[in-house]
Amino acid sequence: MKHSRKLRQEFGISQPQARPGVTAGVDPETFARGFVRVLGSRFAVDLVEALSWWKPDVVLRESTEYGGYLAAEYLGIPHGALDIAPMAPYGARAVLDELNDQRAVLGLPGVADPLHPLRGFRASVVPEAFHPVEFRIAEGRHYRPPEPVAPEPLDAAVAELPADRPLVLASLGSNAGHLIGDGPSPLDAIIEALGQLPVTAVVALGVGQRPEQWQGPRADNVHLTSFVQQKTLLAATDVFISHCGFNGTCEALTAGVPMIGIPLFAEQPANAARIEQLGAGVRLNVEDLTVDSLSSTLQTVLADATFSARAKGIQRQTLALPPTERLIYDLEKIAS
Structure with missing residues (x-):
């Protein structure tokens, strides 16, 4: 990390950084x-x-x-x-x-x-x-994609969440809080929108964001956590709200889970666009992210079975690949 920082400084290359409201x-x-x-x-x-x-x-x-x-x-x-x-x-x-x-x-x-x-x-x-x-x-x-030698079991609090509604997982990456910086977080709109819908939701806040210290919105149907066993939970998830980093995108495709992509930087916008082109999800630019826009988009993805069918089609293609x-x-x- 220190070496790459020195190189960036020496050659005038800025490190990609997400900014509130800007992709x-x-x-x-x-x-x-x-x-x-x-x-x-x-x-x-x-x-x-x-x-x-x-x-x-x-x-x-x-x-x-x-x-x-x-x-x-x-x-x-x-x-x-x-x-x-x-x-x-x-x-x-x-x-x-x-x-x-x-x-x-x-x-x-x-x-x-x-x-x-x-x-x-x-x-x-x-x-x-x-x-x-x-x-x-x-x-x-x-x-x-390789399977972990010992898959992480879900936290008991997540496993015991109500099972009478669709499960939505939301994560903007483990370092989202540090990358986004000061100002309103997209997580605020995500949590508020999820709280208004008939879903059970898990929102991973990221490293250093402790749920008990979270100053943003809260909702009874939204479980906040710093970290979630994402790859394990995706197998039981109906929709994944993600920044569309490649690891998360790959994990969602392998699990056959449709996505709502809210890309922040780097190749994430292109990943989100590709998911949308394949019919396995919808891209929602962070510039356009509001409680209403996310609520409408999530309702569309949940109501239209085509998104899930396309995601599961990619999952079948993935499962047919050699190890x-x-x-x-x-x-x-x-x-x-």
């Missing part, structure tokens, strides 16, 4: 400058030195980490990517331009395809249908 998506130029130029070039230099004596058979990197790609290309080592952000702007012209600038620094020829860093091998934990058609590649492999352990076999093939 801050991924800007392709900022993505290209930060991930390809700054981090990519820095990591590539170190990795070329390390890989030269290590001599691995294959380099596997995260999809937003370009240093591993550049170093592997320079040394002629097969490479692949774990796709941790399928909706990042990999195909943007700014990314391609920056990519070729960094290739030129290493004496590598330019490429015409901005998806070239993924062409060696791309491993995803969502089915192919989640990827927009233009980003589906022959080198893509899809796996069922993550298959990744090792596939990596052995590209290494050989």
Whole structure:
């Protein structure tokens, strides 16, 4: 964390931060400058030195980490990517331009395809249908998300909530309170809207937000908690209100739960838009979030069975994928 903060300061790259009432998506130029130029070039230099004596058979990197790609290309080592952000702007012209600038620094020829860093091998934990058609590649492999060795049991207080109404889970991420900063929190509108509807709701406030110290609205049918065993609870949830981070999105798709996406920053707006395009939920921009707008949207998702059916269709596609352990076999093939 300290190292990445120093890099951001040195190269003038601001860290994405949610602001009350404002959705801050991924800007392709900022993505290209930060991930390809700054981090990519820095990591590539170190990795070329390390890989030269290590001599691995294959380099596997995260999809937003370009240093591993550049170093592997320079040394002629097969490479692949774990796709941790399928909706990042990999195909943007700014990314391609920056990519070729960094290739030129290493004496590598330019490429015409901005998806070239993924062409060696791309491993995803969502089915192919989640990827927009233009980003589906022959080198893509899809796996069922790994299951925890010991799934966390639900808190007793959550397990004992009334079961005579639909269950709605709401979470804007474990660090939502710190990321949103000062000013009204979207959680205020969420809790107030849930309190007016015939639902049972669980709202995860985030790290450092203790329910007994919560200064916002409260409702008898809304259970407030700092943390909830999200992946466990999603299996028993009717609608998930989320900021649409990739982990939460993936967990909801795997559980077959329709979503109301209230994205805050980074690739979250693109994830929410994709969920809406697939018919598995609705995107509600934080700029448009009010008690009335959320109440209306939630009632629509609960009343229209199509949202649940589409979500469960993606769940079936996910369940048909090979287990993550298959990744090792596939990596052995590209290494050989």
